[in-house]
Amino acid sequence: MTSTDTEISTRLGKRWKKPPFIQRTWLRWGLTFGFFAYLVAAYMTIEVNWSRVYEGLERGKQFVLAFTNPDFTTRSTDIWEGMVESIVMTVASSVVGIAISIPIALGAARNVAPLPVYLICRSIIAISRALQEIIVAILLVAIFGFGPLAGFLTLSFATIGFLSKLLAEDIESMDRVQAEAIKASGARWTQWINYGVQPQVMPRLIGLSIYRVDINFRESAILGLVGAGGIGATLNTSFDRYEYDTAAAILLIIIAIVMALEYLSGVIRARVQ
Amino acid sequence: MLRLDKLTKTYKTGDQALKAVTLDIPDGQVLALIGPSGAGKSTLIRCINRLVEPTSGKVHLDDVELTGLSLGRLRRERRRMGMIFQEYALVERLTVMENVLSGRLGYVGFWRSFLRRFPQSDVDEAFRLLDRIGLAHMADKRADELSGGQRQRVGICRALIQDPALLLVDEPTASLDPKTSRQIMRLICELCRERGLAAIINIHDVALAQMFVQRVIGLRLGAVEFDGPPDGLTPDVLTTIYGEEDWEATIEKVDDDDEIAAQ
Numbered sequence: 001m002t003s004t005d006t007e008i009s010t011r012l013g014k015r016w017k018k019p020p021f022i023q024r025t026w027l028r029w030g031l032t033f034g035f036f037a038y039l040v041a042a043y044m045t046i047e048v049n050w051s052r053v054y055e056g057l058e059r060g061k062q063f064v065l066a067f068t069n070p071d072f073t074t075r076s077t078d079i080w081e082g083m084v085e086s087i088v089m090t091v092a093s094s095v096v097g098i099a100i101s102i103p104i105a106l107g108a109a110r111n112v113a114p115l116p117v118y119l120i121c122r123s124i125i126a127i128s129r130a131l132q133e134i135i136v137a138i139l140l141v142a143i144f145g146f147g148p149l150a151g152f153l154t155l156s157f158a159t160i161g162f163l164s165k166l167l168a169e170d171i172e173s174m175d176r177v178q179a180e181a182i183k184a185s186g187a188r189w190t191q192w193i194n195y196g197v198q199p200q201v202m203p204r205l206i207g208l209s210i211y212r213v214d215i216n217f218r219e220s221a222i223l224g225l226v227g228a229g230g231i232g233a234t235l236n237t238s239f240d241r242y243e244y245d246t247a248a249a250i251l252l253i254i255i256a257i258v259m260a261l262e263y264l265s266g267v268i269r270a271r272v273q
Numbered sequence: 274m275l276r277l278d279k280l281t282k283t284y285k286t287g288d289q290a291l292k293a294v295t296l297d298i299p300d301g302q303v304l305a306l307i308g309p310s311g312a313g314k315s316t317l318i319r320c321i322n323r324l325v326e327p328t329s330g331k332v333h334l335d336d337v338e339l340t341g342l343s344l345g346r347l348r349r350e351r352r353r354m355g356m357i358f359q360e361y362a363l364v365e366r367l368t369v370m371e372n373v374l375s376g377r378l379g380y381v382g383f384w385r386s387f388l389r390r391f392p393q394s395d396v397d398e399a400f401r402l403l404d405r406i407g408l409a410h411m412a413d414k415r416a417d418e419l420s421g422g423q424r425q426r427v428g429i430c431r432a433l434i435q436d437p438a439l440l441l442v443d444e445p446t447a448s449l450d451p452k453t454s455r456q457i458m459r460l461i462c463e464l465c466r467e468r469g470l471a472a473i474i475n476i477h478d479v480a481l482a483q484m485f486v487q488r489v490i491g492l493r494l495g496a497v498e499f500d501g502p503p504d505g506l507t508p509d510v511l512t513t514i515y516g517e518e519d520w521e522a523t524i525e526k527v528d529d530d531d532e533i534a535a536q
Contacts, residue, residue: 181362181428184322185435186351186379191386195375199366 066244075246082234086220089151089230094213097159105167128161137228148229155216170204203272210265221254274300280330282316290316292495303465303472305482308492309515314475318441322354352379355432359444361424365417372416373399376434402430422453440472458485
């Protein structure tokens, strides 16, 4: 025991304060002041062109008003084809992406995989997460040309980074003893995964998969902007033609589908607890 | 049947959990392993089926040296060692039946187990065991729906369906109330006698150990301090194992009134 612990009399009657996160006073105040100075300077560099905003307000108003009068009919074949393409991209890329993610997630969990496998799988995840969807899509459109193939590949690739990482984290935080009990019975590695690991991470896997389907659908609407097929291409065309009523119709359909998926995922997740 | 020869485990942190433990356990002997927390009881049990890899020393099960086996051979030998855990360690999202049948994983191929198509004899044996412990009607319930005592009994079934020669039992009663603890201990010891199994039981409760076992090993700081019959546990012996305390109350013979009530 040190002397400070024992001399209780020096502690009594004095105010107690939580120790600050940064101990050195000058550093604490320096950092605080520096941050606010930067913040003010940063806002001052953002220029606002008020006359341009005034002009733009009119276009914005038209766009918002278009939602009161969406046009589903004029371009109905385009919308239908774009939507079908988007849904095909979503389903195909989700299934392929999830199927590839599961083995990679197992490899990226330190308590399941040996170190070399772990490092390889973690690198795959890092690469997939580092490259944003739009950038991958631009590259793949350059390779495979315009159309849904590029979109499908982009979304599959993005799914791997997302799902493997989160699933691997769930595997790493599983209850070790339950898995140990299966191992103690003389199970093979595959049986150990199937009986000891899989039941523990299944609800998370299902939840993440549905969430990813949701994301993939929304992304498929964006990827069209860079030529990777789907409803995004139709949306982009209607913007280019200033057909805000058609654009509004497409956005309403996207919102409806996303909300339906959201509801569905809630129902399914409640069931698999 | 089980022989430990200078079994030593040193963890990466430098902690020596086992210091050259040598033990010989004959067929069918039920043995209690007592000692304070951190004495190396769990490590000892896990070094036998190599859930923890021993640093040095040898473990022989009959004529097989477990410590030198390849993973494939070890897997086959693990079938002969049933393990029962402190927090039951049932896979909570699987059904009771799946948990019991998981004790047969060492005997069936991957696809059979993946499709849950176990041989009829395994399924029959699982029902017989569940019936023996009075839980046959719970077979299709999920394991996390059971109470602690029920879960531990399912854990016992899982170990027994392996058709083991040896049971490794790690604190079977630590999460149970006193009455359930006795029932579980009695069940384990009864089943060992019926089937002629040897068992190593880690246990904190000295009085409970004395009631049920033929031999007690006292472990302190990874070394064997006591090896003898249960009534050899005098206050002096307990002091060398656990440290200074008033031991009279602990080793007083517990009367068997509520045992009759429990039947």
